[in-house]
Amino acid sequence: EEKVLTMSTTSSTQSSGLLDILLPVFEKESGIKVKVIAKGTGAAIRDGQDGNVDIIFVHAKNRELAFVNEGFGTRRYPVMHNDFVLIGPPADPASTKELSDITSVLQRIAIRKAAFISRGDDSGTHTKEQALWADSGVQMLEKSRTIVKKGKKIQVRSYFPADTGSWYLSIGQGMGKVLTYADEKQAYTLSDRGTYIKFKYGKNPAIELDILCQGGEQLANPYGIIPVNPAKHPHVNYQLAMEFVQWITGVRGQKLIDAYRLEGKQLFYPDVL
Amino acid sequence: MDLLVNSVQSAFLLLFSGDPELLTIVWVSLKVSGISTVIASLFGIPAGFLIAYSHFHGKRFVLTCLNTLLALPTVVIGLLVYSFIARRGIFGSLELLYTQKAIIIGQVILIVPLVTSLSIAAISKIDSRYRKTALTLGANQRQMAWVIIKEARYGIGAAVIAAFGRVIAEIGISMMLGGNARGFTRTMTTAMALEYDKGEFVLAVALGLTLMSIAFAINLLFHFFQGRDAIDVV
Amino acid sequence: MDLLVNSVQSAFLLLFSGDPELLTIVWVSLKVSGISTVIASLFGIPAGFLIAYSHFHGKRFVLTCLNTLLALPTVVIGLLVYSFIARRGIFGSLELLYTQKAIIIGQVILIVPLVTSLSIAAISKIDSRYRKTALTLGANQRQMAWVIIKEARYGIGAAVIAAFGRVIAEIGISMMLGGNARGFTRTMTTAMALEYDKGEFVLAVALGLTLMSIAFAINLLFHFFQGRDAIDVV
Amino acid sequence: MLYELSRLTRIFKERTILDLEHLSIEKGKIYALTGANGAGKSTLLTLLAFLDQPTSGEIRFCGERVRYGRQQLLHARRRVVLVDQYPIHFTGPVWKNVEFGLKVRGISKKLRQKRVEEVLERVGLENFPQADAHKLSGGESKRLALARALVVEPEVLLCDEPTANVDAENQEIILNILEGINREQQTSIVVATHYLSQTRRLAHHVLVLEHGSLSETMNENIFKCERIHKEEDFLVCRVGKEVDIRLACNQVQGLEQHCRIHIDPKSIKFLARDAQTQEKNILTGHIVQIEQDQDFVRCTIDCGIRLHAVLTMDAYLQQQLMIGEKRVFCLPDTSILLL
Amino acid sequence: MLYELSRLTRIFKERTILDLEHLSIEKGKIYALTGANGAGKSTLLTLLAFLDQPTSGEIRFCGERVRYGRQQLLHARRRVVLVDQYPIHFTGPVWKNVEFGLKVRGISKKLRQKRVEEVLERVGLENFPQADAHKLSGGESKRLALARALVVEPEVLLCDEPTANVDAENQEIILNILEGINREQQTSIVVATHYLSQTRRLAHHVLVLEHGSLSETMNENIFKCERIHKEEDFLVCRVGKEVDIRLACNQVQGLEQHCRIHIDPKSIKFLARDAQTQEKNILTGHIVQIEQDQDFVRCTIDCGIRLHAVLTMDAYLQQQLMIGEKRVFCLPDTSILLL
Ligand SMILES: Nc1ncnc2c1ncn2[C@@H]1O[C@H](COP(=O)(O)OP(=O)(O)OP(=O)(O)O)[C@@H](O)[C@H]1O
Ligand SMILES: Nc1ncnc2c1ncn2[C@@H]1O[C@H](COP(=O)(O)OP(=O)(O)OP(=O)(O)O)[C@@H](O)[C@H]1O
Ligand SMILES: [Mg+2]
Numbered sequence A: 001e002e003k004v005l006t007m008s009t010t011s012s013t014q015s016s017g018l019l020d021i022l023l024p025v026f027e028k029e030s031g032i033k034v035k036v037i038a039k040g041t042g043a044a045i046r047d048g049q050d051g052n053v054d055i056i057f058v059h060a061k062n063r064e065l066a067f068v069n070e071g072f073g074t075r076r077y078p079v080m081h082n083d084f085v086l087i088g089p090p091a092d093p094a095s096t097k098e099l100s101d102i103t104s105v106l107q108r109i110a111i112r113k114a115a116f117i118s119r120g121d122d123s124g125t126h127t128k129e130q131a132l133w134a135d136s137g138v139q140m141l142e143k144s145r146t147i148v149k150k151g152k153k154i155q156v157r158s159y160f161p162a163d164t165g166s167w168y169l170s171i172g173q174g175m176g177k178v179l180t181y182a183d184e185k186q187a188y189t190l191s192d193r194g195t196y197i198k199f200k201y202g203k204n205p206a207i208e209l210d211i212l213c214q215g216g217e218q219l220a221n222p223y224g225i226i227p228v229n230p231a232k233h234p235h236v237n238y239q240l241a242m243e244f245v246q247w248i249t250g251v252r253g254q255k256l257i258d259a260y261r262l263e264g265k266q267l268f269y270p271d272v273l
Numbered sequence B, C: 001m002d003l004l005v006n007s008v009q010s011a012f013l014l015l016f017s018g019d020p021e022l023l024t025i026v027w028v029s030l031k032v033s034g035i036s037t038v039i040a041s042l043f044g045i046p047a048g049f050l051i052a053y054s055h056f057h058g059k060r061f062v063l064t065c066l067n068t069l070l071a072l073p074t075v076v077i078g079l080l081v082y083s084f085i086a087r088r089g090i091f092g093s094l095e096l097l098y099t100q101k102a103i104i105i106g107q108v109i110l111i112v113p114l115v116t117s118l119s120i121a122a123i124s125k126i127d128s129r130y131r132k133t134a135l136t137l138g139a140n141q142r143q144m145a146w147v148i149i150k151e152a153r154y155g156i157g158a159a160v161i162a163a164f165g166r167v168i169a170e171i172g173i174s175m176m177l178g179g180n181a182r183g184f185t186r187t188m189t190t191a192m193a194l195e196y197d198k199g200e201f202v203l204a205v206a207l208g209l210t211l212m213s214i215a216f217a218i219n220l221l222f223h224f225f226q227g228r229d230a231i232d233v234v
Numbered sequence D, E: 001m002l003y004e005l006s007r008l009t010r011i012f013k014e015r016t017i018l019d020l021e022h023l024s025i026e027k028g029k030i031y032a033l034t035g036a037n038g039a040g041k042s043t044l045l046t047l048l049a050f051l052d053q054p055t056s057g058e059i060r061f062c063g064e065r066v067r068y069g070r071q072q073l074l075h076a077r078r079r080v081v082l083v084d085q086y087p088i089h090f091t092g093p094v095w096k097n098v099e100f101g102l103k104v105r106g107i108s109k110k111l112r113q114k115r116v117e118e119v120l121e122r123v124g125l126e127n128f129p130q131a132d133a134h135k136l137s138g139g140e141s142k143r144l145a146l147a148r149a150l151v152v153e154p155e156v157l158l159c160d161e162p163t164a165n166v167d168a169e170n171q172e173i174i175l176n177i178l179e180g181i182n183r184e185q186q187t188s189i190v191v192a193t194h195y196l197s198q199t200r201r202l203a204h205h206v207l208v209l210e211h212g213s214l215s216e217t218m219n220e221n222i223f224k225c226e227r228i229h230k231e232e233d234f235l236v237c238r239v240g241k242e243v244d245i246r247l248a249c250n251q252v253q254g255l256e257q258h259c260r261i262h263i264d265p266k267s268i269k270f271l272a273r274d275a276q277t278q279e280k281n282i283l284t285g286h287i288v289q290i291e292q293d294q295d296f297v298r299c300t301i302d303c304g305i306r307l308h309a310v311l312t313m314d315a316y317l318q319q320q321l322m323i324g325e326k327r328v329f330c331l332p333d334t335s336i337l338l339l
């Protein structure tokens, strides 16, 4: 019988093309086929909670840890990381180039009311963006909606800078679409490096946006992999999941990640190697 | 099961919360899909009449093409329209991208084939004596067309309703050409897709149910206008 | 403009490359949408007949509901089906999620209202003398229904084609319930969406054009079966 | 009894179209059903064919009360076939249309072939088996409808105006077919018609409908008239352009400007050339048609309006009525009925 | 000349339905158009109404060659109205249907109101202005179609079987209307009909179509017959169940088992009770109908089949034909035509 491992992951691992390099090798070496379901981080974690998949591979560290704490996952294994970059129009209307620190850049953008595009989709990137806004001291607004879950009323909250008027656009879409949008509107946005490289160097016509701020602990973007807990969902294929975890955090997997180049640029940095 | 129950309750809360953001979203949805449907009907019904009632070489080919266009995926429409109205496209200077107008353009392209093709089906089953009678009684081409369209109104009505349903439930084009910008081009469906992406399934379904209630209200209105007789058969 | 030209060229390359992965994708698309359309038709056409030809209290209400269901967004269908077939759902043990069967279930739900509603429109315009004639000549209910459905075949054919177009071009349900897993549930449209996500616009449109060519071929076949007479009007 | 209808009504949107106290139809007989447009003939035939339900009242068919359940209806309908006034054909060739009734009865292909050929020959459509049924001419289409009914050899054949739109030759043929199947297969037949003169020779009974009820008076000699002036004990009404009729005053209570009158054809009296009479209504007209009506003779007089008179054979021979002759006749008071 | 048709054909799918060498129709006259089912009457009327184009040949209307451009057609069509054989009505009430022709001509609401009321009254539908046109009875529907045409007061009125399905009273009324508008408004009228006896009294000319061409012989006295046996110089054919007709041998070259014959009504000769004759075909039958046909007298004889004979008035008076009488008559060889 065919061994199939079902994995939920964020779109960025898939659309960056990394999985297309990793999985065929893994499949050849272990005889395990990996069925990849790529979606937003929120939905991917949700898949794990619901036991629809055997393993999740995402980038939202706090939520990953919560996932493990609540008993849905056995353990978070760090796999790799890359970083977020703040990009914007070459003309740089908010003059952010003179600043090096991401929080002050965001502050300046808010003060100048320069157009900023937000993912607004609770993805890893969006979670990061919200945290950065909070750190930058820009006043945040909270918006909540009441919904019912398991018979109880609960609030669904979202945060965004106050006084946004028309400069802060929350578009609730994937990274690629946000880049396209920002390019069209010549606006600033926060992106993961992989997608940015792809859209800047791998696409014709390329986006015009440039990196205006990068580096620093605050912009780190770690990816973790978590097998779904068989104690919670007995049907999951924990054994295959662990085989994959061992492989990807092992030498073979880590080397492949390290060697992966998109448009000649390194995208991900292995955590274990 | 849970999901459904929770969502129904949440939908009620949403509907009665009077949340201004939700109202905006509903209004944008209705406006955009309403306008798209009207434009597509104004174009598709006469086109359907013309195609059904003319003889020309390659008519079968045109029909096959129309039916093929029914399978036009929203991604393709989105990208093609995008390539024209993007900043660097031919119509870039009109600044249409990420506006409601852009959604309307895309949606019209999406449903014109549907309205046309279903209108042809409805119109071509109308007894040819209607045409002859109208003409012999002195109708000109336009008046004759009107007679035929009136006789086919139930089928055409169904086409228009189907088209409206298609666009109000449509996500791809609204996302790609509208951009799902909060307060500007966010529609019920893009909002729903967003909540789904976030993993907020209850909220997504609740928004969907809100959409359905609104669609229901509109259909009630439509039925009312279409009149009693349309459905009396046997 | 560029996009279109490049895409057309790429589409040709794709089509004639004989890439086995592409072939799998095409095959999955066709299989899934074909089966969905057949199931939905087997259910929707008889349902349409029954609704059109029976008198019952609340018929108008049923019609309005049907029309409302035309506006059912794919996200809602996706989530509701998901909640049933997810591991924790009632049918979780069937392991349907992220399989082609799941897509088919969702798509059937998507288009049954379309097929039913358009069949009703087609059938209810059929002269009531057909029914009377069939009955007086000794037909039983089933045989009479068959007569009526045959007389309405052009309208019903249009409904089926529209439904097929709807599902083969559909993305949301295939994504949510199929999961776009390569080699398993990747369809033309989810592949397209993926390429779009990757920013590979040319490839996305090229896939779209490939889809259109296939849809065209299928429509040609369909036209061929529907026969010559169906479109002869005037 | 084939059919027994009692206290039957059929109401459409508050308008009572049929209201029959009692009607029996015998087995194996031919009935002609006549009456003005809108009298309810087609509505009645539809009820007799079990294609519609009466609003109230009951229909007994072969002694049993008709029940409107699916299975019972199918059973009854297979014994009765209705040929529509404006027939409609299934899309497809003539052949398929005729074959339909046999096919739904599950009759073998070979037998179908034979019966369809026979019946097409009978109605004179043998040259068109493959023609598109929708493109037939008016009369061909009517004959096809008849063929479709004949092929299943029903016990009861209901024909709504079978000869309308049919050419003279085929009218004869159709009448002969009806006569033939009645004689040879004892098929019971009800024919709705406006051409009584044709049907009279085959019908065993004539039923006249008037506003949905059975009537004694034949629907002929009915005229619209206009009140002109009143004289001592009668009222002068004008029919058509030039004919004045005097109505006795006891009839004319509250008479409106326009009214309709019926003149009993049996009461019209031809006068000898030199006769003297007290009658109020004495008219002169040309005789334009004379025809046999079983034991009677019907005669049409053109006196500005066309009047029909029915005479006994003796009276006819005695009067020596000849075509083209100008004759004087009178309408006794009792022969004129205000409707 | 109103219409002049020359070398006109109309072909449907390789079947030639109409093939007219020449046909002229005069202004201000009433024409009756007759012929067997499928002879092409309706097809011809459709061409005359400019609702269809001839396959070849030309139509001149009021001296001008008809062009099939939109504008020219609209102009011509506004002068000519066709009443269909099986009319169809627009969904909606009777009133709206009648109003249609006036509305498309942009006539004011007030005038429309008046004209519609008038014409409904004329065809006896004044009580149904709000009735659903699709639910009318057969004859009411026919009359509505006529009303719809009359209301626009066309120069030319083409009626396809206007009296079929219409009751006796209204048949009279319709014939009178046609006569009236022809006399008072000089409307030119062409009426396709199978009831020549009715139309004869108003038609100035009778056109007979046979297989799409004009014919001299009336389409009556046409019978199917079956070859029985051959005698010396003639062939015996059986018509119907019992009548034997002898055909002269010069006609019967290669005759098949079944054939059709036409008997010229004008050539039938009644014999004196004691007359002797050399004729081959001597028959006996009852006289069942006699009617006036302008200067002639038509007589129907039932001798197993129904034969029509046409006599001059003199011959009729001399023969003293009486209804019910049994008479002997002969069919001269030249009166029988093999079709
Ligand atoms: N479904 C219906 N709804 C309303 N009125 C109806 C319906 N069917 C028939 N009628 C009315 O009932 C009356 C009788 O109709 P019916 O067809 O029985 O007449 P008929 O005797 O057959 O007349 P004709 O000689 O013209 O065929 C007509 O006035 C008609 O308008
Ligand atoms: N559109 C068509 N396609 C093919 N055949 C046709 C078409 N219309 C008419 N016909 C055929 O042409 C012939 C003449 O038809 P038409 O309707 O003119 O006859 P008609 O003289 O009016 O006969 P009727 O007395 O029965 O009304 C018929 O045999 C008919 O089947
Ligand atoms: Mg009737």
Ligand SMILES: [Mg+2]
Pocket: D137, D138, D139, E041, E042, E043, E085, E160
């Ligand atoms: Mg005809």
